[in-house]
Amino acid sequence: MTAEITEQREMTDEELHELAAKQVALGELRGAPAADPVNVPMIRHWLDAMGDANPAYLDQGVAPPAMAQVWNMPGVRPAAKDRSPVDDLLAALNANGYTGVVATNCEQTYHRYARLGEVLTPGTRFTDLAGPKRTALGVGYFATWTVTWYSEDEPVAEMLFRVLKFRPVTRPVKEERAAYPLQPAVNQDTAFFWDGVRAGELRIQTCADCGELRHPPGPMCPQCRSANRTHVVASGEGTLYSYVVHHHPPVPGRVTPFVVAVVELPEGVRMVGNVVDCPIEEVGVGMPLRVTYRPMDDRLVLPMWTPREP
The missing domain is CATH 2.40.50.840 (OB fold (Dihydrolipoamide Acetyltransferase, E2P))
Structure with missing residues (x-):
């Protein structure tokens, strides 16, 4: 089991890193298997939503690799959520006022195609907590974890995910209009x-x-x-x-x-x-x-x- 946060109290930076080290030491924790096997209807929906007309996936009986995360997503009214090494740390950061969140990295590795009929099971491993760091959004921590999807015990795909949990900055009221905090990236293409x-x-x-x-x-x-x-x-x-x-x-x-x-x-x-x-x-x-x-x-x-x- 993960280390439970029994009371929502403010923790020191040292205590947050100690909690992160405990979550790292837990290693990988397996979640519940997907509710449904890899199936044709879901692949059709995905291809249609992505505008992907490549017939090779259904012809060969495999799912697009980027669908790895889809098979274990909860529904609109999900059942009890699996505990993972990430939950308690994010709860502690929230309790410390780091309520803002923005994803900073998502790196996926594909070992092979998921095949029709396979039931994928996720395994989550917390890997790192860096901070506190001062960013344009506010002071915060970068939390990193990896999810691996297995067919039985064979890895099919994995994803490194990193988020910035930050304390939103309370800006003083000024007569001039403050810059909007989420500025688009403008380059020669856009x-x-x-x-x-x-x-x-x-x-x-x-x-x-x-x-x-x-x-x-x-x-x-x-x-x-x-x-x-x-x-x-x-x-x-x-x-x-x-x-x-x-x-x-x-x-x-x-x-x-x-x-x-x-x-x-x-x-x-x-x-x-x-x-x-x-x-x-x-x-x-x-x-x-x-x-x-x-x-x-x-x-x-x-x-x-x-x-x-x-």
């Missing part, structure tokens, strides 16, 4: 998109040779491998393809709950954004949307989505 947003345009990257549209933007056309690119301006309309309602953990600069959606554009690409100006209970797949542009600080503007009349 600058045209953010320039368009500031100009009130929803721009989609296009291959200058074959005309293939793609989003998110990238350096090379996946269709013809050309590095020549341009863009078109989308109509600004879309349809809600799928969505989640984010309740927890807290997100810097945002008030929960809020809707994170995948919007399908008539131009043929999908885009991630927030649905606003709509009660959460009225959000639904298939609802017609239109883009709106919201200033987040004095320089950043984000495209968001609001209901439109069908």
